[in-house]
Amino acid sequence: MTERQKRFADEYIIDLNATRAYKAAYPTVKRDETAAVNASKLLRNTNIKSYIDERLNKISDEKIAKASEVMEYLTKTMRGEDKEEVVAVEGHGDGFSSACIVEKAINIKDRIKAAELLGKRYGLFSEKLQLGGSVGVQILDDISGDECD
DSSP: OOHHHHHHHHHHHHHOOHHHHHHHHSTTOOOHHHHHHHHHHHHHOHHHHHHHHHHHHHHHHHHSOOHHHHHHHHHHHHTTOOEEEEEEEEEEETTEEEEEEEEEEOOHHHHHHHHHHHHHHTTOOOOSOOOOOOOOOOOOOOOOGGGGO
16 A cells, blocks of 8 residues: 555545545645545555554544443442542632532442443343243134024
8 A cells, every 4th residue: 555545544534535535645636526536446445445444443442442341340330449520619718619629439329320230231130020831722622513593
């Protein structure tokens, strides 16, 4: 892949606008129609496509929490290991006060909610009844033909 193709791919990743990315990588091209056609061709290039896909996956992996990360966070919250920052007003006398940020333990409602979410994940709270077994079916034909006159 050439440097210009790499620049095109990097520009394309910014906002997924192929025409703009092409014009940024190839500044001599001024017409949008020309840029759009050539950008479309570049996006079909397997090397460029795989580079873009690889970069997008890397960005996605860095920005999106994995299930294990969410479970760890919920566990820390449930156990009260995390702190949260809140704004508190401090009085200085004679009607003067100032705001400051203090750390405090996670409140009990948030800890209970974290425990509830973890419990749901592990199936600890089941509202459905699990019924099993087999029932035999018996069909009785006790209708006689003379009763329907």
